[in-house]
Amino acid sequence: MRVGLMGLGRIGAFHAATLAAHPLVDELIVTDPVRTSPYGRPGDAFEADVVVIATPTSTHAELLLEACRRGIPAFCEKPVAGGVKETIEVLEAARGNRVRIGFQRRFDAGYVAAAEALRAGELGDLHRVHLITADPSPPPAAYIPLSGGLFRDCHIHDFDILRWVTGREVVSVYATGANRGAAFFGEAGDVDTSAALLTLDDGTLATVQGSRYNGAGYDVRMELAGTKATRAVGLGPRAPLSTTEGLQPPGEPWPDFVARFADAYAAELDAFLRDAPGLCSIEDALAALYVAEAAELSRRENRLVQVAEVRGAVRAVS
Numbered sequence: 001m002r003v004g005l006m007g008l009g010r011i012g013a014f015h016a017a018t019l020a021a022h023p024l025v026d027e028l029i030v031t032d033p034v035r036t037s038p039y040g041r042p043g044d045a046f047e048a049d050v051v052v053i054a055t056p057t058s059t060h061a062e063l064l065l066e067a068c069r070r071g072i073p074a075f076c077e078k079p080v081a082g083g084v085k086e087t088i089e090v091l092e093a094a095r096g097n098r099v100r101i102g103f104q105r106r107f108d109a110g111y112v113a114a115a116e117a118l119r120a121g122e123l124g125d126l127h128r129v130h131l132i133t134a135d136p137s138p139p140p141a142a143y144i145p146l147s148g149g150l151f152r153d154c155h156i157h158d159f160d161i162l163r164w165v166t167g168r169e170v171v172s173v174y175a176t177g178a179n180r181g182a183a184f185f186g187e188a189g190d191v192d193t194s195a196a197l198l199t200l201d202d203g204t205l206a207t208v209q210g211s212r213y214n215g216a217g218y219d220v221r222m223e224l225a226g227t228k229a230t231r232a233v234g235l236g237p238r239a240p241l242s243t244t245e246g247l248q249p250p251g252e253p254w255p256d257f258v259a260r261f262a263d264a265y266a267a268e269l270d271a272f273l274r275d276a277p278g279l280c281s282i283e284d285a286l287a288a289l290y291v292a293e294a295a296e297l298s299r300r301e302n303r304l305v306q307v308a309e310v311r312g313a314v315r316a317v318s
Helices: 010-020 057-070 084-093 109-119 141-147 155-166 183-187 262-273 282-301 307-317
Strands: 002-006 027-031 050-053 074-077 099-102 126-134 170-178 193-200 205-211 219-226 230-233
Touching: 002 010, 010 027, 010 262, 050 057, 050 262, 057 074, 057 084, 057 099, 057 141, 084 282, 084 307, 099 262, 099 282, 109 155, 109 219, 109 230, 126 155, 141 183, 155 170, 155 193, 155 205, 155 219, 155 282, 170 282, 170 307, 193 282, 282 307
Parallel strands: 002 027, 002 050, 050 074, 074 099, 126 205
Antiparallel strands: 126 219, 170 193, 193 205, 219 230
């Protein structure tokens, strides 16, 4: 098949190499107004049979809508759009068209194994979940005002994988944050450190923590504690942490998300090209966004927020 790739930033460049080497890809057409790639040929990505969108967030909705108008299957890195209203517009336009959203943790071997163990009853009844997403250093200052904030930009991955692994919905969120580093976070109305308590629809409690200043390395983990066992994801030989008891992973810490999830990104694209199950739908992406919106509202207003409140507010406006 012919594949059109839009965007050659950090993840786009990785996708270009992955797609060019894929056995189902006969031709790769690459579109980027600034960058070039040794993989594929430059051109109009919409000339292809399917498109992969790895452009800045502000362009996602427009490109997805164009793909839907042309009836071209599309894979787009998260998020679907910059906000809930635009996400719902894309959802409505995509009825009958194959659109999938990039939440690569669903294809990471550790998260897959955790989901299988939970469903098989190996953990017993799930009571607690803990998630961490921590970057080793902050992104450029210019990125923060466009990012949507820490909960929408980073923790939306935690919210999606929490739903996917547990099979439950988040019903309420209490979130807070702090600024311990550069002033540009606060100037943009954002935080560089976060914590949240989520309650699932069966009463399970989940905690989420994040940071833009995790100097030890890129740290993404999940712990699931049940009545029979506790299972952790992300404690491999390159986990960027040590213990006071002297235990230290033997490998070099993960430097960034591309290195940590390289296999998952490749497996996700393979699933899209083969039209295999497991990819995130627009509906699932919207569900994670609702949780992120509730977390941001909770942080700003310093109160418990029901996710239904956010959904209701959107319906009232629309």
